[in-house]
Amino acid sequence: MTTSKKRSYRKVGPTEIRAKHRATCHCGAVVLELDLPNGIEDPRRCNCSLCRRKGAVVAAVPLSGLRIVKGGDMLRLYRFNTNTARHYFCGNCGIYTHHQRRVNPNEYGFNVGCLEGVDPFDIPDVPTSDGVNHPADRHAARSSA
Amino acid sequence: MTSRAYEGACHCGAIGFVYRTALETRDWPIRACQCAFCRAHGGLTTSDPHGSLRFVEREPSPLNRYRFAKKITDFLICRACGVYVGATTQSAGRSFGIVNVRTLPSMLEQLQPPQSMDYGAETATDRVGRREQRWTPIVAA
Numbered sequence: 269m270t271t272s273k274k275r276s277y278r279k280v281g282p283t284e285i286r287a288k289h290r291a292t293c294h295c296g297a298v299v300l301e302l303d304l305p306n307g308i309e310d311p312r313r314c315n316c317s318l319c320r321r322k323g324a325v326v327a328a329v330p331l332s333g334l335r336i337v338k339g340g341d342m343l344r345l346y347r348f349n350t351n352t353a354r355h356y357f358c359g360n361c362g363i364y365t366h367h368q369r370r371v372n373p374n375e376y377g378f379n380v381g382c383l384e385g386v387d388p389f390d391i392p393d394v395p396t397s398d399g400v401n402h403p404a405d406r407h408a409a410r411s412s413a
Numbered sequence: 414m415t416s417r418a419y420e421g422a423c424h425c426g427a428i429g430f431v432y433r434t435a436l437e438t439r440d441w442p443i444r445a446c447q448c449a450f451c452r453a454h455g456g457l458t459t460s461d462p463h464g465s466l467r468f469v470e471r472e473p474s475p476l477n478r479y480r481f482a483k484k485i486t487d488f489l490i491c492r493a494c495g496v497y498v499g500a501t502t503q504s505a506g507r508s509f510g511i512v513n514v515r516t517l518p519s520m521l522e523q524l525q526p527p528q529s530m531d532y533g534a535e536t537a538t539d540r541v542g543r544r545e546q547r548w549t550p551i552v553a554a
Binding site: 293294295317318320321322323324325344346348355357358359360361362363364379381382387388389 | 423424425445447449450452453454455456457477479481488490491492493494495496497513515516518521529
C-alpha cells in the first residue's frame with residue numbers, strides 16, 4: 269500500500285481559510301459553517317460512480333465540525349449502493365454541499381468549491397481516491413476471504 | 414462523416430440525453446466554465462453546432478430547471494440525485510444545448526484536457542450569439 273503525505277491548505281488563491289469558514293450552495297439557500305482550524309485538510313477527488321458525475325473536490329471534518337446555518341429544509345438526501353453514505357445537495361440549484369462518509373461515518377465530506385472565496389482550481393494536483401474499489405468494500409472482501 | 418449517438422444520464426438514471434456528433438471524442442471541445450455554478454458542480458461541457466441533442470426525462474418530476482443571473486438558460490439538474498446533466502437556451506424560436514461530459518463517465522479518459530472559460534464579461538446579446546455559433550441544436554424526440 270502506498271502512503272502519501274497529507275496536505276493542508278490555510279490559504280487558497282487570495283483567500284485565507286478561517287477557523288470557522290462559511291460554505292454556500294450556488295443559489296444561497298443553503299449555508300453551512302465549517303470548523304477548519306487546520307485549513308482544508310487532504311482535499312481529494314473521487315472516482316466513484318456518483319463523484320465522477322459531480323467532479324467535486326472534497327475534504328472532511330468531524331460530524332461536530334459542520335453546522336447548517338440556513339436551508340436545512342432545502343437539502344435533499346441521495347443514497348445508493350450500500351445506502352451507507354448520505355449525500356446532500358441543494359434542492360434548488362443542485363449543488364452537492366456535503367455528505368456523511370461511508371468510510372468514516374463520524375465525518376462529513378464537504379464540497380471545497382462551496383467554501384466562501386475558494387476556487388478549487390487554485391489547489392494544485394488534487395489526488396483522486398479510488399472510490400470504485402471503495403476501502404469499505406476492500407475491507408469486506410478481506411474479511412470474507 | 415457519420416455521426417454517432419452518445420447517451421449520458423444522471424446517477425439515478427431519471428434524466429439523460431442523446432447527443433449525436435460526427436466529431437471523434439478526442440476532438441470534442443471540453444470547456445470548464447469558471448462561473449460559480451459550474452465550479453461548484455464541477456461541470457465540464459461540450460457541444461457541436463453540426464450535431465444534435467435531445468434531453469430525455471424518464472420520470473418528469475425529477476427534472477429541475479434551474480435559472481440564475483441573466484435567466485436565459487435552463488440548467489438541467491436531477492431532483493433525486495443532484496447531478497447536473499446539461500443546459501438549454503432559446504434564440505429566435507430555436508433551442509440549443511450543451512451536455513456535461515461527466516455524465517458520460519466511461520469516456521472521460523478519451524477526452525482532451527478542459528479549457529478554462531470565463532464568460533463573465535459577456536452581455537446577454539454576446540452570450541446568445543456565442544451559443545448560436547457553438548451550442549448543439551436541440552431536436553424533438
